[in-house]
Amino acid sequence: MSTAPRVVVSGLGQVSAAGLGREAMAAALVAAQPEPVEVDLSASYHLEGGARRALLARSESEIARWVPPMEARRFSRPSKLAVAAARMALDDAGLAADALAGPTAIVVATTFGPSEFTERILGQILADGPQGASPFLFTQSVANAPAAQMAMVLGARGPNVTVTQREAGPLIALGRAVAEVASGRARAAVVAAVEEHSSLLHAVLNRFSALAGSEGDDDVARPFDRRRSGFVFAEGATALILEREDEVRARGRRPLAACGLAVGAFDPAAPRTGWSRDPAVLAGVLEARLLAAGLSPDDIDFVVSGASGAVAGDRLEGALLRRLWPGGPPPVFAPKGCLGEYGGGLLGPAVLAASGETLGPTAGFAEPDPEVGVVPHSGGPLEPPRRILATGLAAGGAAAWMVLEAPEP
Amino acid sequence: MNDSRRPGDRVVITGLGAVSGWGWDAAALWRGLSSGMTAVGTELRFSTEGQRTHVAAEAPEEPAGLADAFAGWSRLSRADRFAVSAAREALAQADLEVSGADTGLFFGTSTAGIAEGEEYFLRLLGRSPGSPRLQFLASHEMNGPGDAVARCFEVAGPVRSVSSACAAAALAVGDALHALRAGEVRRALAGGSDSLCLLTYSGFNSLRAVDEAPCRPFRADREGLNLGEGAGVLVLERLDDALGRGARPLAELLGAGASCDAHHMTAPHPEGEGAAQAMLAALADAGLAPDQVDFVNAHGTGTPLNDSAEAKALHTVFGDRARALPLTSTKGSVGHLLGSSGAIEAVVTALCLETAEVxxxxxxxxxxxxxxxxxxxGSARRLAHGAGRQLVAVSTSFAFGGSNAALVLGSWPGDGSS
Structure with missing residues (x-):
């Protein structure tokens, strides 16, 4: 019998195109009116055509409230966003700025890391020779720089881990952070997902036809929709504070969500940069792990899906959900239609769903796709879900899921 | 003490694989290490013109036959190839098929396929011959090497890539250990892979962290590290599973610990506080006391600050015994493999335990x-098995950003019998 303490989410901070903070994210998800902006495509490596817009964190003056300019000048963009989100999460949890100093784990998910700094160093080397490389840019360009900066500002001396598993990364990071706290290896944890938008990445994703609008259509994310053509590139950071439930209750606070089962799987048949058609391998692992934990798909009453509008990714997600629920899945919500493709666009809404926030409709969805076979929830009133399944299917074959539970009152 | 754990909680290493400056297998690595020589040289794949230094430990040309053994080999990055080759060697030694959901893949890297991404842009800008091919960019992401191994060997369990600079692979091996103990998987491939590239080489030179001569870890005249490249992979199994299928364990993975300095982006804590904390956490995870450790495979980069901080950490953990505790640095021979260094050093530590030689x-x-x-x-140090006692070693990895990881490994059989 397991004696591991229950690990809960006690605070959520975020900065994204939706604004700053938990309430801003919840409000944006209800409004379902994303506002992507034109991005600078003047660099020589951009092709004609393709997606021209992205969802960017625009509230620089508000971000400066959390990361003053004098401090921010030492950070890459992802580090700045991650530190801002972490401080907001602490505040949301009712914790002082130094409350997590000590054996706190930091677990951060990112796909591309501080790519703009990487681009700048390479530019320096090409323009001025190897000795033109800036040591500052180099040290801040490593993928774990945001995690390191978070640790320094919080005084977090527990395990410090940066997960890089694409779209599955945020839920893998959450699972690892839960394990660190539940095992006692860390007293608490800050788990975050962070991504920056850079001109170079935008060009690369256009070349892979990954972005909505890459093929000359409109650049709108349409998760599960028949007309979907890709995702909308987003930047932002979401941070969660994880603690033992008894510690959160002891200071008189109600958790936002309780963390349950974490599951990971890999489909070796997936193409390197895409998704399989057949969900059998992934569904088999998920079903078996649910069963082993004493759960069945029927115990899930809400799905927060990582579907982003990616043509093959959403098709696989739909097939997987239909396989788990042959009679039709419980209400499904795909927040990346509103928040765009970055890890925090999944992590935050999953916690919001467990906390009882009303979410949806899925922005961008209008026409069902028979090949996908999933019609997301319309956004109307629902019984507050008791158990939420968050899903993250990565291009390349990895997958991660997390069961989150609504906390007791 | 670990002996009180149930067999299902104990984790053993049944296969090892490596790619390094000494060659494309663990035997070549061990021969090189045993020679007391360094694989660091001046013959490099890319030009070092204009760099402050001109040496590194590059992996030699890949052996014939690998390309034929794996479909899609030509599309793999150099780091992917290191990873797949090391995994193949480790699995062959373990005599194990890992396809299916009972196996997990836990991998660390610092830059993965950045060399190919770099080549894409050099070609795009006309600075390198040939046309830019999108497949170069497909290699760029840091999940690349781990995914490549999972795909080649049809792993269907959890696949988790970590990029925490030079602690990445040790963190991944620790994750594998805890996943095995928790019953999340029954077998694991754990390791890391990294390849050299212009950007990494230039970046470390910009920090003035690299020695122009072969590095001299822990020596008074040490001036910096040498960069290397390669991979290390370990096959990990629960003890009862390994014994049940008649496998011969090579060593036991006893514990893993991690910490963060929360001090500086590049400099270690001057007193080695975080490093000591990681070692103590790993020993606690193993259920062992510091006085049960027989040797340490150090992070040992050869930079003045790192070696000083690590020595202080050793004194914090082991007290005066640190003065007589055998200490070795694999980086002195194969250079710093960055995100994969913790993996190849775990491989080396297991080999030291297997042969009872440091x-x-x-x-x-x-x-x-x-x-x-x-x-x-000078020459290898023979370790004496006490009667009925397991040899124990600690392997350390410390990263940019202050992320620290330590692993505790033990000889097999655990009672020192032959």
Whole structure:
């Protein structure tokens, strides 16, 4: 019998195109009116055509409230966003700025890391020779720089881990952070997902036809929709504070969500940069792990899906959900239609769903796709879900899921 | 003590694989380490013109036959190829098929396929011959090497890539250990892979962290590290599973611990506080006391600050015994493999335990007297099994950003019998 303490989410901070903070994210998800902006495509490596817009964190003056300019000048963009989100999460949890100093784990998910700094160093080397490389840019360009900066500002001396598993990364990071706290290896944890938008990445994703609008259509994310053509590139950071439930209750606070089962799987048949058609391998692992934990798909009453509008990714997600629920899945919500493709666009809404926030409709969805076979929830009133399944299917074959539970009152 | 754990909680290593400057297998690595020589040289794949330094430990040309063994080999990045080759070797030694959901893949890297991404842009800008091919960019992401291994060997369990600079692979091996103990998987491939590239080389040179000569870890005249490249992979199994299928364990993975300095982006905590914390956490995870450790495979980069901080950490953990505890640095022989260094050093530590020999650290003679450590140099140091006692080693990895990881490994059989 397991004696591991229950690990809960006690605070959520975020900065994204939706604004700053938990309430801003919840409000944006209800409004379902994303506002992507034109991005600078003047660099020589951009092709004609393709997606021209992205969802960017625009509230620089508000971000400066959390990361003053004098401090921010030492950070890459992802580090700045991650530190801002972490401080907001602490505040949301009712914790002082130094409350997590000590054996706190930091677990951060990112796909591309501080790519703009990487681009700048390479530019320096090409323009001025190897000795033109800036040591500052180099040290801040490593993928774990945001995690390191978070640790320094919080005084977090527990395990410090940066997960890089694409779209599955945020839920893998959450699972690892839960394990660190539940095992006692860390007293608490800050788990975050962070991504920056850079001109170079935008060009690369256009070349892979990954972005909505890459093929000359409109650049709108349409998760599960028949007309979907890709995702909308987003930047932002979401941070969660994880603690033992008894510690959160002891200071008189109600958790936002309780963390349950974490599951990971890999489909070796997936193409390197895409998704399989057949969900059998992934569904088999998920079903078996649910069963082993004493759960069945029927115990899930809400799905927060990582579907982003990616043509093959959403098709696989739909097939997987239909396989788990042959009679039709419980209400499904795909927040990346509103928040765009970055890890925090999944992590935050999953916690919001467990906390009882009303979410949806899925922005961008209008026409069902028979090949996908999933019609997301319309956004109307629902019984507050008791158990939420968050899903993250990565291009390349990895997958991660997390069961989150609504906390007791 | 670990002996009180149920067999299902104990994790053993049944296969090892490596790629390094010494060659494309663990045998070549062990021969190189045993020679007391360094694989660091001046013949490099890319130009070092304009760099402050001109040496590194590059992996030699890949052996014939690998390309035929794997579909899609030509599309794999150099780091992917290191990873797949090391995994193939480890699985062959373990005599194990890992396809299916009972196996997990836990991998660390610092830059993965960045060399190919770099080549894409050099070609795009006309700075390198040939046309830019999108497949170069497909290699760029840091999940690349782990995914490549999972795909080649049809792993269907959890696949988790970590990029925490130079602690990445050790963190991944620790994750594998905890996943095995928790019953999340029954078998694991754990390791890391990294390849050299212009950007990494230039970046470390910009920090003035690299020595123009072969590095000299823990010596008084040490001036910096040498970069290397390669991979290390371990096959990990629960003890009862390994014994049940008649496998021969090579060593036991006893514990893993991690910490963060929360101090500085590049400099270690001057007193080695975080490093000591990681080692103590790993020993606690193993259920062992510091006085049960027989040797340490150090992070040992050869930079003045790192070696000093690590020596202080060793004194914090082991007290005065640090002066007589055999210490070795694999980086002295194969250079710093960055995100994969923790993996290849875990492989080397297991080999040391299997042979009961600690390999020498190239770079000169005695250690810097100011450090107060017992550096193994010149020739290998034989370890004496006490009657009925398991040999125990600690392997350390410390990263940019202050992320620290330590692993505790033990000889097999656990009672020291032959």
């Amino acid at each position: 390999h020498p650290t190239p770079g000169g003679g005695e250690a810097d007297p100011a450090l107060g450590v017992d550096l193994v140099h």
